Every structure is written in structure tokens, then in C-alpha cells.
């Protein structure tokens with residue numbers, strides 16, 4: 374190969390290498406991320422490499438708000454502090470001596486939580502448990518029952534005040550279930566008895582207390598019943614339940630017959646910081662109830678509880694009066710609950726009372742008091758069955774927090790456990 378050919382080849386190779394080098398440098402520079410803003414013309418939207426053009430939403434045209442200097446509360450447009458602080462709009466500046474000091478808060482008592490009260494107070498049902506639960510479990514847990522034993526089961530239920538209809542139903546169900554599945558141990562007997570008794574208490578009934586405000590007005594609850602069953606005590610205990618739940622309550626002392634009743638209610642009220650509206654002794658209970666609801670609406674409380682006078686269900690005039698109390702209240706607010714208080718120790722007589730009251734006013738719930746003092750806790754079954762109205766609360770003692778929400782399961786457990 375001649376020297377000139379060799380030089381030519383070397384020149385070609387050098388040119389090719391230089392061309393490759395220049396191309397590589399240009400490509401590398403193009404791929405590098407540029408941190409400087411690109412000079413470009415006006416853009417109408419985001420141009421994605423996929424070709425989808427996304428444009429920003431049309432900005433809202435916000436009109437500038439006028440704040441004329443004269444309307445400003447701050448000084449020269451700047452907030453101030455201390456004596457220079459701006460004067461709040463619409464407020465009159467008050468001197469120190471004109472400011473009323475808040476009244477010293479009366480000492481409001483600590484209230485036991487309502488949740489789980491029936492479990493905590495189950496010991497109070499010991500009389501009913503001994504007379505009812507213990508003997509029933511003894512009978513059923515003994516294995517095969519002969520006719521005499523079934524008769525004993527029936528007697529036990531009747532003595533505990535379950536009433537003839539409920540007793541028959543429960544005995545029939547027990548017989549069928551025991552024949553079908555057999556009961557060999559006491560634990561099996563207890564489980565079976567529990568389910569039958571709970572069913573007889575109809576757990577599906579709505580036992581909630583309609584005590585919360587609605588339509589901008591307080592809930593109104595009337596507490597009714599014969600003399601001495603525990604109406605005032607229940608009203609006071611109920612106020613505590615509501616206050617413990619963070620509600621504001623006003624009490625209406627529409628028991629104008631018994632001299633001490635309004636005082637008694639007022640004392641309950643003071644203990645939880647609730648106002649009590651009362652009228653003149655011997656005055657018109659309907660008018661006191663009306664005033665209480667009006668005051669409750671004006672002061673914006675959540676609930677107005679009205680305690681009515683004890684009235685014998687046999688006295689027609691008194692029963693008519695109860696209807697009047699309700700009608701008068703209804704002129705300004707809905708009566709959300711009419712709670713009939715029944716004394717559990719009075720047995721069948723309580724049922725007779727309940728029937729008469731139910732005819733006069735629509736009873737929405739029953740409060741069964743003094744269950745702690747009786748072996749006849751079975752009245753709960755009968756009352757519900759007779760009236761078709763749920764037992765919502767039970768009184769289990771004279772203590773201020775001895776009022777429990779009625780729960781069929783917990784109640785039966787207390788009787789059997």
C-alpha cells in the first residue's frame with residue numbers, strides 16, 4: 374500500500390471518529406435535565422408527552438371586598454393590643470365596675486354513669502333472685518321433670534307475679550324445648566331458661582327515652598302514677614341521668630297537692646343544677662306544667678320533666694285533670710313521653726292502675742320502682758304484656774342513682790345469677 378493511500382485511510386478514519394464524537398456530545402447534552410426555565414412562547418395548557426392537553430380550570434373572578442376605613446374596627450388598619458385594642462363591632466365598651474361577675478356555681482353532685490347500672494345494681498334484685506331464679510334453676514337442673522315438678526315451676530312463676538298468661542306461655546315453651554333437646558346439666562338449664570325468659574320480655578321493644586330536643590324545642594316528659602309510687606323520686610333521678618349525659622334539664626313541679634312535693638323536686642333539681650318551675654300550693658297543675666314548658670323553651674333547655682300529683686286511678690275527676698295537663702302542654706310543645714310509674718311491690722293492683730292510666734293518657738313507657746324491695750320481680754313481664762308498653766326504667770333503691778335503664782338480658786341474668 375502506498376504512503377498516500379495510508380494517509381488517505383488515516384484521514385477518513387479521523388474524520389469518522391471526529392464526526393462520531395461530535396454526534397455523541399450533542400445527544401448527551403440534549404438528554405441532560407435542564408434546571409433553567411425554558412424560553413418559550415405563551416402556553417394554553419399542560420402539554421403532556423402522551424398528547425393529552427390538560428388546561429387549568431378557569432380561575433374564579435374574585436371581586437375585591439371593600440373595607441372602608443371608617444368601618445374598620447382596627448386602628449389605622451392595624452390590630453392593637455391592651456388599651457389600643459380595637460373595639461369589637463356592635464359592642465358597647467363596658468367599664469370594669471359594670472361587668473357582672475358570674476354567680477358562684479352551686480355545687481353539682483357527681484353522678485354515676487348510667488351505662489351498666491343494671492349490672493352494678495344486680496344485688497338489689499336479690500329478693501327476686503332467691504324466690505324466683507334460684508328455685509327455678511333448682512327444679513329445671515334436676516333432670517327429667519315429672520308433673521309435680523312442672524306444677525312447682527308454674528307456682529314459682531305465679532308467685533313471682535308473672536301472671537297467668539305469661540306463666541302458661543313460659544311453661545309450655547320450656548316443656549317443648551326440654552322434650553326436644555333434653556337438659557342434662559344445670560348450665561344447660563340456665564341457658565334454656567335465660568333464652569325463654571328474655572324472649573318473654575320482648576327485647577325488640579323500643580326502650581329508648583325520647584328525651585332529646587327536636588324542632589328547636591325541648592323534649593317534654595310527663596311523669597304520672599298513683600300516690601307514693603315514687604314519681605318525684607323518679608323525676609329527680611331522671612334529671613340526674615340526663616345531666617350525666619350532658620343535657621340541660623328543667624323541672625316542672627305540677628304536683629300542687631302535696632305541700633312538700635315541690636320542695637322535694639326543687640332539692641333534686643339543685644343537686645344537679647336544674648331549675649324548677651313551681652306554682653302556688655293547691656294551684657292548677659296544668660298551668661304549672663304550661664309555665665314550665667314555656668320557661669324551658671325560653672331558656673333553651675334540652676328536656677322538661679314534669680312531675681304530676683299522685684292521683685287515685687279510681688277518682689274520675691283527677692284522671693280527667695291529667696288529660697287536661699297533657700292537652701295544655703301540647704298547646705306549645707309535643708309531649709314526647711308519658712312515663713307511668715308503678716310500684717313493683719303492689720303486684721296486681723299496679724296492673725289495674727296501669728290500665729286506667731293508659732285509657733286516660735297514652736302511656737309511652739313504664740318505670741317500675743321499688744324492685745329492690747320485692748320478691749315479685751316477675752311483674753315486669755306482666756305489665757309489658759298487659760299494656761303492650763315497654764318497661765323503660767327500673768327503680769332499684771332510694772339512692773339518687775338507683776334508677777337503671779331496663780335491659781331484658783341484664784335483668785334475667787340478675788334473676789338467674
Ligand SMILES: Nc1nc2c(ncn2[C@@H]2O[C@H](COP(=O)(O)OP(=O)(O)OP(=O)(O)O)[C@@H](O)[C@H]2O)c(=O)[nH]1
Pocket residue numbers: 598599600601602603604605606607628631634682683684742743744745746767768769770771775
Ligand atoms: N326502695 C325504694 N324506694 C323508692 C324507690 N323509688 C322511690 N322510693 C321511695 O318511695 C317513697 C315515695 O316516693 P315519692 O317520690 O315521694 O313518691 P310520689 O309518687 O312522688 O308520691 P306522691 O307525690 O305522694 O304521689 C320515697 O320514700 C322514696 O324514697 C325505689 O326504687 N326503691
